[in-house]
Amino acid sequence: MRSHDQTVHSQFDPQAEAYRHSAVHAAGPDLDYARTLVASTVARPERALDLGCGAGHLSFALAPYVGHLLALDPSPNMLAAVVRGAQERGLRGIDVQAGSAQSLPYRDGTFSLVCTRYSAHHWGRLEDALREAARVLRPGGHALIIDVIAPDSALADTHLQALELLRDVSHVRNRSVREWRELLGAAGLLEKCCRQWPLRIEFAPWIARMRTPATHVAAIRSLQAGAPREVREALAIETDGSFMLQTGLFWLTKPPHPASGLR
Numbered sequence: 365m366r367s368h369d370q371t372v373h374s375q376f377d378p379q380a381e382a383y384r385h386s387a388v389h390a391a392g393p394d395l396d397y398a399r400t401l402v403a404s405t406v407a408r409p410e411r412a413l414d415l416g417c418g419a420g421h422l423s424f425a426l427a428p429y430v431g432h433l434l435a436l437d438p439s440p441n442m443l444a445a446v447v448r449g450a451q452e453r454g455l456r457g458i459d460v461q462a463g464s465a466q467s468l469p470y471r472d473g474t475f476s477l478v479c480t481r482y483s484a485h486h487w488g489r490l491e492d493a494l495r496e497a498a499r500v501l502r503p504g505g506h507a508l509i510i511d512v513i514a515p516d517s518a519l520a521d522t523h524l525q526a527l528e529l530l531r532d533v534s535h536v537r538n539r540s541v542r543e544w545r546e547l548l549g550a551a552g553l554l555e556k557c558c559r560q561w562p563l564r565i566e567f568a569p570w571i572a573r574m575r576t577p578a579t580h581v582a583a584i585r586s587l588q589a590g591a592p593r594e595v596r597e598a599l600a601i602e603t604d605g606s607f608m609l610q611t612g613l614f615w616l617t618k619p620p621h622p623a624s625g626l627r
């Protein structure tokens with residue numbers, strides 16, 4: 365019986381090329397906004413860490429605005445895609461490391477920026493990963509979290525999570541904004557801003573990217589066809605199965621240590 369980490373590996377490692385060329389991953393208003401935020405920090409982040417870097421689209425967007433960026437992912441093929449992509453773009457200062465967001469081999473306060481995009485909904489232990497992200501962030505440093513946002517409606521949420529799991533068995537959970545705020549607050553990170561954007565998911569490439577088995581595709585189509593009006597409207601399900609997601613960006617800071625002696 366395989367573990368969740370093994371499922372993640374078998375889902376993503378063979379698909380690095382598909383993620384390298386995926387239109388929804390390679391561009392987006394979230395990437396543009398992330399660039400602006402990082403470029404406008406008062407002190408240029410010297411060391412940045414991208415958790416679940418995949419084929420490297422967030423890393424490539426931010427690398428020009430940081431001193432050095434470490435791109436971390438459990439998939440060797442994704443890391444190889446990052447190395448190739450950095451070379452093609454002439455980007456220096458990007459290194460890769462195999463690993464999991466849930467257990468980071470770095471000392472406390474190593475990074476001035478920790479970021480992640482479209483990866484956290486695959487993490488089996490999100491609370492542990494956020495605690496780790498906050499631990500390796502230096503006081504006063506920034507965290508940038510981008511992910512799919514779950515609908516507030518429980519009805520639409522249940523349908524979306526079911527579609528996502530059928531499409532990709534490494535899916536764990538999309539969180540709502542309220543859930544994210546609780547998790548990020550518990551990790552000791554302070555929100556500075558939050559933005560959301562709609563993202564249209566085109567059915568055919570969505571299924572192809574994860575090599576979804578035909579039985580699961582049939583189940584997705586059946587769920588979509590039988591979905592109640594409220595769900596069809598909330599997810600804007602189209603006749604070919606394409607639909608809309610919400611994505612969200614959180615820009616956070618780790619509060620500086622309380623000044624010693626000021627009690």
Ligand SMILES: C[S@@+](CC[C@H](N)C(=O)[O-])C[C@H]1O[C@@H](n2cnc3c(N)ncnc32)[C@H](O)[C@@H]1O
Binds near residue numbers: 437
């Ligand atoms: C959709 S891709 C990431 C997209 C990428 N960040 C971008 O901006 O295009 C999701 C990635 O998360 C990685 N991942 C899954 N579980 C992880 C974990 N526990 N720690 C770190 N990365 C993980 C997968 O291997 C996969 O490469």
